[in-house]
Amino acid sequence: MVMRLGGIHIGTVVDTAIFGLAIVSAAFILAWAAEAAEVEISQALAVAFIALIAVLPEYAVDMTFAWKAGQDPEYAPYAVANMTGGNRLLIGLGWSFVFFLFWYRTRGKLLRLERGHSIDVIALGAATAYSLTIPFKGSISLVDTAVLAAIFVVYVIIIARLESEEPELVGPARAVGTLPRTQRRIALLAMFLFAAVGIFLAAEPFAEGLIHTGTELGIDEFLLVQWLAPLASEAPEFLVAGILAYRGRATVAMGALLSSKVNQWTLLIGGLPVAYSASSGALDSLPLDSRQQHEVWLTAGQSAFAVAVLVSLSLEAREAIALLGLFLIQFFIPIDGVHLAMTYVYLILAIGLFLLNRRDIRALFAGARAELRELAEARARAREEVRAPPA
Numbered sequence: 173m174v175m176r177l178g179g180i181h182i183g184t185v186v187d188t189a190i191f192g193l194a195i196v197s198a199a200f201i202l203a204w205a206a207e208a209a210e211v212e213i214s215q216a217l218a219v220a221f222i223a224l225i226a227v228l229p230e231y232a233v234d235m236t237f238a239w240k241a242g243q244d245p246e247y248a249p250y251a252v253a254n255m256t257g258g259n260r261l262l263i264g265l266g267w268s269f270v271f272f273l274f275w276y277r278t279r280g281k282l283l284r285l286e287r288g289h290s291i292d293v294i295a296l297g298a299a300t301a302y303s304l305t306i307p308f309k310g311s312i313s314l315v316d317t318a319v320l321a322a323i324f325v326v327y328v329i330i331i332a333r334l335e336s337e338e339p340e341l342v343g344p345a346r347a348v349g350t351l352p353r354t355q356r357r358i359a360l361l362a363m364f365l366f367a368a369v370g371i372f373l374a375a376e377p378f379a380e381g382l383i384h385t386g387t388e389l390g391i392d393e394f395l396l397v398q399w400l401a402p403l404a405s406e407a408p409e410f411l412v413a414g415i416l417a418y419r420g421r422a423t424v425a426m427g428a429l430l431s432s433k434v435n436q437w438t439l440l441i442g443g444l445p446v447a448y449s450a451s452s453g454a455l456d457s458l459p460l461d462s463r464q465q466h467e468v469w470l471t472a473g474q475s476a477f478a479v480a481v482l483v484s485l486s487l488e489a490r491e492a493i494a495l496l497g498l499f500l501i502q503f504f505i506p507i508d509g510v511h512l513a514m515t516y517v518y519l520i521l522a523i524g525l526f527l528l529n530r531r532d533i534r535a536l537f538a539g540a541r542a543e544l545r546e547l548a549e550a551r552a553r554a555r556e557e558v559r560a561p562p563a
Contacts, residue, residue, distance in 0.1 A: 176373040184388050188381030191374040192404045198370040199229045199405060203412050205363040207345035208356065228368075229405035230258045231440060232375040235447045237397070238458065240379075242451025245459070250383070250397045251444055252312075252464040256471040258402035259436050263478045264499025266406075266429045270413050271492035274422035283422055285430075285485040288331075290539040292430045293482045295327040299437045300475040307465040307472075311457035312445050320442035327434060333547050342419070378404075395506060398467075426487065437475060463508060470502065470511045473518030480525035484532040485539070494521075 173194075174180065181187055237251035274283050302319055306312060341349045348359050382401060386393030409432060416425035448458045460468065477498075481491045502514045526533065 173370060173373055176377060184381060184384045188378060188385045191378035191381060192400075194370055194374040195229045195233070195378060196404050196407055198367040198374070199407070199409070201363050201367040201370075202228060203409065204344040204348065205360050205367070207341055207412070208349035209360055210341065211349050211356070229371050229375075230254070230402055230436070231443065232371045233379050233401050233405060234258070234440060235443060236375045236379045238444045238447035239451040241458065242448045242453075242456070248448075248459055249394060249461060249464055250379075251448070251458065252460060252467060253394050253398040254401050255436075255440055255444065256467040257398035258406060258440070259433065259471050260474055260499060260502075261399070261402050261406060262429060262433050262436065263474055264495055264503070266410055266413065266432075267426065267478070267487065268492045268496035268499075269410060270417045270422055270425045270429060271487050271489070273414055273417035273425075275489065277418060277420065277422075281489045283426065283487045285423055285426060285482070285487075287485070287539045288543055289427055289430060289482075289485060290536045291327065291330055291543065292427065292434055293479060293485070293536060294540055295323060295434050296430070296437065296475065296482075297479045299323050299434065300472060300479055303437065303441065303468070303472045303475070306441075307460065307469040310465065311459050312441065312468075313457035314445050314449065314455060317442040317445050320438040324435060324438040324442075327438075330544070342415070392506075394463075399503070430482070433475070433478070466508055466511050466515070470515045470518070473515040473522070474498070476522040477518040477525075480522040480529070483526070483529050483536050485536065 175182075175187070175190065182190075234251055234254045237247050237254055241247040241251050271283055274280060299320060302316075302323070306316060348356060348363070350356075351359060379397075379401070382396045383393045385391070386396045409429075413425040413429050416422070416428070445456070445458045449456050478495065481487065481495070498514065498517065502511055
């Protein structure tokens with residue numbers, strides 16, 4: 173904050189590193205505040221809320237690139253690079269990381285999710301099915317924004333109604349969450365505002381610095397934006413999920429990362445044309461060149477495979493290994509031809525799993541319906557109890 177407000181410059185690489193660390197630090201503060209906020213809202217909504225808050229640094233960096241693209245088209249590829257990198261990291265590293273911690277602690281070979289997570293999987297499936305059409309249009313439009321935002325809104329409305337459970341807070345989140353109500357709310361507001369200001373001040377110089385750092389060090393700027401920026405902004409989220417998994421709450425950790433994937437694959441991608449249009453002063457679509465089309469399609473293919481894996485509401489060891497292995501291949505070989513081939517691999521595997529697990533797909537939707545039916549019945553009983561005259 174001092175460097176940005178005081179106009180202090182040390183050097184391109186050092187400045188970029190400091191602003192990146194500021195975003196990581198702000199992300200930790202956001203994660204602690206969001207966890208502490210679980211005492212204020214239902215657990216299901218809290219998980220989605222934590223997932224949304226935890227990726228705000230990713231949103232800030234990505235929207236900065238989209239905003240700049242509205243004034244300089246050369247920034248458009250960076251906006252898409254950051255978005256696709258963040259989404260692929262979540263599944264390729266995040267999900268497998270949680271599973272391997274689960275295996276390390278329990279030696280279990282099957283990580284089961286709860287029935288309520290069927291709603292997350294269905295929402296991700298809907299967003300993924302739609303996203304597969306985006307590369308063929310050659311741009312991300314405001315129509316895409318409307319569709320993806322609608323999926324997210326419906327998703328949040330549904331999970332906000334699910335039953336609450338007593339949150340299990342640890343560390344800084346516990347220190348804040350156990351304060352008296354007034355003090356807790358003041359502390360939460362202060363933490364959110366402080367972190368938001370930090371992210372606001374650091375996002376632009378960090379985004380700009382990544383490009384100049386790549387030029388200065390002779391590294392592909394696209395790859396720096398695609399992998400380093402999302403890794404920095406999502407490191408706290410991975411750490412929080414890892415702590416939960418290590419403490420025996422791997423199901424909650426997977427739920428948080430699954431919810432993060434839903435909001436990144438809806439709001440993050442849908443927000444790009446909004447920032448782009450606001451900056452350009454016209455209702456424009458964010459253009460995709462051939463490389464970006466391949467990147468979006470690869471990310472959609474990975475997402476389709478992830479949905480196919482989770483229709484059984486479980487994650488097996490071989491599936492976690494596949495998620496990690498396929499991610500590492502396209503990570504270490506950033507060549508268009510390889511990425512296109514990986515897209516077909518993801519899609520073929522997804523189709524195969526969907527065909528093999530047809531019963532699981534039906535059970536997934538049945539579970540979601542049962543969850544909503546039980547919720548409606550509980551609400552009806554609550555209304556009857558309120559209406560019933562006292563004995």
